[in-house]
Amino acid sequence: MAVVPYKNDVAGKKLQVARMFDTISGNYDFLNHFLSFGIDIHWRKKAVKMLVKDQPKLILDVATGTGDFALEALSLKPSKIIGVDISEGMLEVGRKKMKEKGVSEIVEMRTGDSENLPFQENMFDAIIVAFGVRNFEDLRKGLGEMLRVLKPGGRVVILEFSKPVSFWFKPLYSFYFRFITPTIGKLFSKDSHAYTYLPESVNAFPDGKDFTRILDELGYKNTSCKPLTFGISSLYSGTK
Numbered sequence: 001m002a003v004v005p006y007k008n009d010v011a012g013k014k015l016q017v018a019r020m021f022d023t024i025s026g027n028y029d030f031l032n033h034f035l036s037f038g039i040d041i042h043w044r045k046k047a048v049k050m051l052v053k054d055q056p057k058l059i060l061d062v063a064t065g066t067g068d069f070a071l072e073a074l075s076l077k078p079s080k081i082i083g084v085d086i087s088e089g090m091l092e093v094g095r096k097k098m099k100e101k102g103v104s105e106i107v108e109m110r111t112g113d114s115e116n117l118p119f120q121e122n123m124f125d126a127i128i129v130a131f132g133v134r135n136f137e138d139l140r141k142g143l144g145e146m147l148r149v150l151k152p153g154g155r156v157v158i159l160e161f162s163k164p165v166s167f168w169f170k171p172l173y174s175f176y177f178r179f180i181t182p183t184i185g186k187l188f189s190k191d192s193h194a195y196t197y198l199p200e201s202v203n204a205f206p207d208g209k210d211f212t213r214i215l216d217e218l219g220y221k222n223t224s225c226k227p228l229t230f231g232i233s234s235l236y237s238g239t240k
């Protein structure tokens, strides 16, 4: 059964996820950096570095949210980044950020569903996703759509939470993620379910080899996985 934010709700995962991110959009950036001690910024930088050699000109940021990954990808000097997301609330915060930073011409933020991407095939030089794929209702459909709109030879870079395996680190992390994160999340965000959904969805999500196997099965080539910070997150990559 799919892990959803609101267990007693009859709406599907996609609607629930969009509603949840709409609700927490105002505090999302603050809580993200606060709860991760700012490590998320370092992870996005690492992910973007994987694309330096490719010099992509047109980049798609799937599940762009408030646009932090798109902003980081500006260091690649692309001519355009299109960010898509199903949460209008997150996109609104993102659009405001792009305006303030004077980059709205380069970073365009559109409403769009990763499982039905509104683009023709073979369009993008690179595709990036940070902390998005775990929230897809249909993971394979979303990853398949990304492969469809990627140019042959183009690269996908995916950043997602994973489960640490280290003997001593695992219990510390488990305590923090299961008890501290939901408590602080509840305190600061308007949604008490969001930060309970976070550890539950990470726990149920395929990581490491299980995730690269899915990429392989869908037709991605040269897939790889690199655990970051004791495996709290992993950086995946594949080409078309």
Ligand SMILES: C[S@@+](CC[C@H](N)C(=O)[O-])C[C@H]1O[C@@H](n2cnc3c(N)ncnc32)[C@H](O)[C@@H]1O
Pocket: 014, 017, 018, 021, 062, 063, 064, 065, 066, 067, 068, 069, 084, 085, 086, 087, 090, 112, 113, 114, 115, 129, 130, 131, 132, 135, 136, 137, 142
């Ligand atoms: C944890 S946020 C990540 C935002 C941003 N990428 C970042 O690095 O901070 C996850 C985002 O995925 C979006 N999302 C979930 N399912 C989606 C889908 N099917 N299509 C597009 N966006 C989706 C949510 O609305 C949310 O904004």
